[in-house]
Amino acid sequence: MKLYSVCDGPPSLTCRTTLKALNIPYELIDISYNSGEHFTDEYAKLNPQRQIPVLDDDGFLLSEHIAISQYLCDKYAPNASIFPQDPNVRALITQRMCFNMAYLYPPILRYAIDPIFFDYQRDAEGLKKVQDVLSTFEEYLKRVGKKYAVSDNVTIADFAFVSTIICLEAVEITFDEFPLITKWYNNFKKENPEEWAVAEEAMKLITEYEKNTPDLSKLNHPVHPRKIL
Numbered sequence: 001m002k003l004y005s006v007c008d009g010p011p012s013l014t015c016r017t018t019l020k021a022l023n024i025p026y027e028l029i030d031i032s033y034n035s036g037e038h039f040t041d042e043y044a045k046l047n048p049q050r051q052i053p054v055l056d057d058d059g060f061l062l063s064e065h066i067a068i069s070q071y072l073c074d075k076y077a078p079n080a081s082i083f084p085q086d087p088n089v090r091a092l093i094t095q096r097m098c099f100n101m102a103y104l105y106p107p108i109l110r111y112a113i114d115p116i117f118f119d120y121q122r123d124a125e126g127l128k129k130v131q132d133v134l135s136t137f138e139e140y141l142k143r144v145g146k147k148y149a150v151s152d153n154v155t156i157a158d159f160a161f162v163s164t165i166i167c168l169e170a171v172e173i174t175f176d177e178f179p180l181i182t183k184w185y186n187n188f189k190k191e192n193p194e195e196w197a198v199a200e201e202a203m204k205l206i207t208e209y210e211k212n213t214p215d216l217s218k219l220n221h222p223v224h225p226r227k228i229l
């Protein structure tokens with residue numbers, strides 16, 4: 001099994017954390033986002049969306065971190081508590097992962113991460129959007145009222161949320177005003193040291209990029225404005 005991954009990318013991290021939690025051996029293939037390796041014709045054969053990650057399970061190609069994480073559980077650990085069989089719990093996990101991908105992560109990506117790589121600024125409007133989506137995440141944690149995002153067990157939804165929240169910690173954007181997010185995040189770190197280690201390594205890399213902008217001279221991004229140093 002191979003995972004095409006970008007070392008600091010939250011969607012890739014969710015898959016890597018799932019692989020770690022399930023103890024599945026695999027080959028990690030690091031795709032260099034910074035040199036635009038995902039825009040090559042060769043990479044497009046793996047994923048016509050030209051996005052990372054992609055799983056190659058003996059020729060079965062799958063992109064989208066939610067699909068990959070759920071597939072890994074269903075195929076290799078159908079009774080695992082990180083994605084249990086109960087239809088209601090599964091539905092909530094899927095809903096929270098969709099919420100993360102479509103609602104929580106995009107403003108955080110735009111505010112915390114994109115300005116490191118591209119010509120975007122961290123402005124008040126961006127911060128307001130981040131706080132707005134965090135308040136919804138806080139509300140979801142309040143409604144569930146459990147130790148983790150969906151239940152008292154850690155699930156792949158937590159892996160996805162942690163992969164998002166590290167983007168804030170990496171660049172020292174605080175979220176202390178959200179006590180349930182803070183408590184959930186600290187608890188995740190304490191109770192899941194092996195999975196946290198995967199996320200923490202990526203977080204440190206983002207911090208390093210924040211301090212020293214990486215070499216993006218080979219990246220001709222079709223969408224994002226080039227950052228002139």
Ligand SMILES: N[C@@H](CCC(=O)N[C@@H](CS)C(=O)NCC(=O)O)C(=O)O
Nearest residue numbers: 006009010011050051052053064065
């Ligand atoms: N919907 C995809 C999104 C994956 C994604 O956006 N990955 C980033 C890397 S972290 C990417 O490939 N971006 C392409 C680009 O910005 O050019 C998923 O959830 O897996």
